[in-house]
């Protein structure tokens with residue numbers, strides 16, 4: 365039976381529903397099992413009422429502190445995935461908590477009908493760090509991509525009604541809404557929802573001739589995920605970023621970098637495109653995940669040329685850029701500036717350790733990524749290792765079937781990295797392909 369937290373005054377809807385779900389006979393667990401595993405009623409209730417679109421791991425998380433997460437059964441896990449690259453400052457960071465508490469008592473949301481004090485300074489920070497000039501705020505990655513697609517279409521249409529094509533790379537991932545899916549270069553995400561947007565052309569990542577042959581006067585924009593995340597942590601080589609820039613310039617198309625997973629400090633620089641020397645500047649960069657440390661916030665940052673595509677009334681959002689999320693993001697940026705050097709050190713330390721593991725375990729094909737965006741590719745399908753990780757007290761996931769993906773919090777230190785390497789080496793020692 366579910367027990368309301370001690371001190372709770374009256375039963376809430378949450379208490380009542382959990383009580384029903386866990387009363388004898390309601391939950392399909394034995395009393396002994398329910399006692400041993402408090403997660404089961406939570407899982408059963410979700411199975412009954414939620415759209416079954418997620419294949420969740422059987423873990424009910426209740427709180428976090430720093431780099432660690434705790435489940436309902438009080439087990440502790442080193443968080444190496446941070447809610448897929450979102451909890452940049454780990455959990456319960458005191459400065460983030462302080463501004464959330466303070467701002468929540470003042471103003472959470474006011475819509476984009478009015479001004480509040482935080483969008484302007486945050487936009488200035490995004491422009492200053494990116495080398496671009498204007499920002500728009502939304503709530504998620506896929507929404508930022510949708511906005512960029514609208515900018516591209518409007519930019520093209522102003523030049524020629526036939527200039528509406530979007531060029532994207534094979535193996536990319538840009539989000540789950542219809543526009544973002546349309547430019548996502550992985551059929552497994554798209555096929556069930558076709559037909560999608562017209563005029564999207566995909567090019568293989570390594571084929572420069574095909575790339576050059578695909579971009580032409582009809583191209584409104586080229587979309588590149590600077591480091592492909594869902595596609596298996598594949599950094600796009602600098603020469604290809606430069607080629608994309610050249611092709612966009614030659615054909616008056618916009619160049620859009622999707623840095624929703626790899627941007628905002630994740631690789632040890634503000635943006636992954638800043639690792640190129642000299643940097644390859646896009647016309648638009650789209651961001652989301654870590655900016656507001658777990659509160660939903662996305663952004664489009666662009667130059668004046670791209671901004672000219674959107675006039676008043678052409679785009680907007682009710683929730684995007686709310687006072688609470690923007691204030692948290694400003695606090696995050698203050699902390700990020702101080703953290704970047706240590707993040708680079710921790711990232712290098714992690715990569716060095718993983719390369720040592722690669723020498724020991726012949727099935728590790730590759731260790732790649734940048735900073736704290738890390739992929740370890742094995743030579744077998746390895747989704748089952750996620751559960752082994754949980755038994756070892758660490759959370760990571762597997763992307764593209766064979767790539768162990770880690771997106772640790774920016775506050776990770778060498779001490780936690782040692783813990784992660786030790787855990788991985790224990791997992792790899794017993795790792796076998798699932799069919800073996």
Ligand SMILES: Cc1ncc(COP(=O)(O)O)c(C=O)c1O
Nearest residue numbers: 504505506537538539593624625
């Ligand atoms: C590169 C990239 N683009 C877009 C998205 C979509 O972001 P969201 O899930 O916030 O809509 C993701 C999410 O994983 C992503 O990694």
